[in-house]
Amino acid sequence: MRTVDEHLTDILGSVPVLPPLDLALLEAHGAVLAEPVSAPVPLPPFDNSAMDGYAVVAADIAGATEAEPVVLPVVGDILAGDPGVSAIRPGLTARIMTGAPLPAGADAVIPVEWTDGGAATVRISRPAPPGNYIRRAGEDVLAGQVVADAGTRLGAAQIGMLAAVGRSHAVVRPRPRVVVMSTGTELREPGSTLGAGQIWESNSFMLTAAVAEAGGVGYRQETVGDEPVKVLETLRDQLVRADAIVTSGGVSMGTRDVVKEVLTGVGTVEFHKVRMRPGKPQGFGLFEGTPVFTLPGNPVSAYISFQVFVRPALRAMQGLPPEPLPTVSAVLGEDVRSPAGLRHYVRGRLSFTRGFYTVAPAEVQGSHQLGSLSSADALIALPEDAEALPAGSHVEVMRLPS
Numbered sequence: 509m510r511t512v513d514e515h516l517t518d519i520l521g522s523v524p525v526l527p528p529l530d531l532a533l534l535e536a537h538g539a540v541l542a543e544p545v546s547a548p549v550p551l552p553p554f555d556n557s558a559m560d561g562y563a564v565v566a567a568d569i570a571g572a573t574e575a576e577p578v579v580l581p582v583v584g585d586i587l588a589g590d591p592g593v594s595a596i597r598p599g600l601t602a603r604i605m606t607g608a609p610l611p612a613g614a615d616a617v618i619p620v621e622w623t624d625g626g627a628a629t630v631r632i633s634r635p636a637p638p639g640n641y642i643r644r645a646g647e648d649v650l651a652g653q654v655v656a657d658a659g660t661r662l663g664a665a666q667i668g669m670l671a672a673v674g675r676s677h678a679v680v681r682p683r684p685r686v687v688v689m690s691t692g693t694e695l696r697e698p699g700s701t702l703g704a705g706q707i708w709e710s711n712s713f714m715l716t717a718a719v720a721e722a723g724g725v726g727y728r729q730e731t732v733g734d735e736p737v738k739v740l741e742t743l744r745d746q747l748v749r750a751d752a753i754v755t756s757g758g759v760s761m762g763t764r765d766v767v768k769e770v771l772t773g774v775g776t777v778e779f780h781k782v783r784m785r786p787g788k789p790q791g792f793g794l795f796e797g798t799p800v801f802t803l804p805g806n807p808v809s810a811y812i813s814f815q816v817f818v819r820p821a822l823r824a825m826q827g828l829p830p831e832p833l834p835t836v837s838a839v840l841g842e843d844v845r846s847p848a849g850l851r852h853y854v855r856g857r858l859s860f861t862r863g864f865y866t867v868a869p870a871e872v873q874g875s876h877q878l879g880s881l882s883s884a885d886a887l888i889a890l891p892e893d894a895e896a897l898p899a900g901s902h903v904e905v906m907r908l909p910s
């Protein structure tokens with residue numbers, strides 16, 4: 509038997525970091541930058557207007573009021589995208605649109621709402637200080653400034669930032685491609701009719717979705733039965749498209765625990781009992797260099813094993829810190845009991861009232877009871893030395909992805 513921490517340390521010590529790839533920007537969504545990206549020019553690249561209105565010399569309109577507006581001749585229109593060659597002199601104004609380059613000589617923009625909107629001449633009824641509604645070159649990003657460091661996961665805002673500094677590609681560690689495969693002769697595809705002793709297969713769907721939630725790309729492989737040659741052949745075939753493989757089922761003590769049977773001694777794969785509940789039977793190792801996680805078949809065990817072991821490993825493969833799920837401290841809503849010597853992951857629901865979190869354990873905690881997992885939003889992580897915790901105790905709670 510080994511502890512959760514020992515098993516995770518073993519995994520993190522052997523998962524490879526994915527090599528960097530140069531990807532087109534949208535293909536890099538969700539990937540992790542492997543290079544710092546800096547701005548070749550300032551942003552904005554030029555002084556420009558923040559409003560639709562008129563570019564003026566602020567001193568010209570210092571005395572403007574509703575009762576005595578200042579009237580100025582309008583010498584032209586400047587649209588966003590104009591090359592910005594125009595200029596004004598004191599006593600003149602130019603109509604200007606949001607994002608258009610400020611003409612030389614102007615030092616303020618007057619929004620159209622403060623004027624009569626005139627085209628040949630304009631009546632301006634309010635003064636404004638120099639700099640009014642002007643967006644200065646470089647006030648967002650300076651030339652040469654790093655806008656995203658290596659190690660940044662590229663979400664929508666970061667993709668936007670890279671495009672804004674002119675990048676069409678980026679060198680990234682891609683989202684890991686993870687093949688998910690269930691084993692078990694009792695399993696039938698959802699949508700099909702069940703025979704005696706059969707159940708609908710759920711783990712591969714759940715785990716493929718969990719891969720996506722963890723930042724990977726999940727490929728669900730069709731379920732295989734418990735024919736050893738077929739299982740090993742299928743796993744080997746998947747290696748070409750997999751950065752990692754996750755299996756479910758067939759790892760405990762039965763007479764047909766096929767995953768354990770075929771992968772024992774393959775590459776570095778080893779099977780262990782881990783001091784945790786649920787999720788005791790685990791296997792992990794490299795199969796021709798590809799990490800293989802063999803998770804137990806009970807659905808809740810498979811899910812929790814994924815969050816505890818696979819998720820941090822997928823992060824490590826992208827060069828990210830292998831952080832666990834985000835954790836909050838919460839007050840236990842009810843007494844709980846926990847098996848001595850095991851890390852116990854208890855399904856629960858968090859609520860936030862009067863400034864702190866309370867967590868209510870789910871009524872049932874069997875590792876086959878997917879119902880209580882799918883209505884939970886948190887896992888209470890009870891340490892190995894906890895045996896009985898009264899309501900009111902402070903506990904660490906992992907928030908489940910949603």
Ligand SMILES: Nc1nc2c(c(=O)[nH]1)N[C@H]1C(S)=C(S)[C@@H](COP(=O)(O)OP(=O)(O)OC[C@H]3O[C@@H](n4cnc5c(N)ncnc54)[C@H](O)[C@@H]3O)O[C@H]1N2
Pocket residue numbers: 690691692694695707708709710711712756757758759760761762765786787788789803804805806807809875876
């Ligand atoms: N004598 C012992 N028996 C068991 C032990 C043990 O230590 N000694 N450990 C138990 C624990 S704990 C777990 S967890 C399970 C793990 O078993 P396997 O990984 O071999 O999984 P299976 O036997 O294939 O299935 C277990 C259970 O889960 C259902 N299942 C499996 N795959 C799926 C799937 N893809 N979708 C939905 N449901 C699935 C399966 O029908 C079984 O009911 O072993 C205990 N036994």
Ligand code: MOO
Pocket residue numbers: 784785786787788789804806809810875876
């Ligand atoms: O550990 Mo098994 O994973 O409890 O049901």
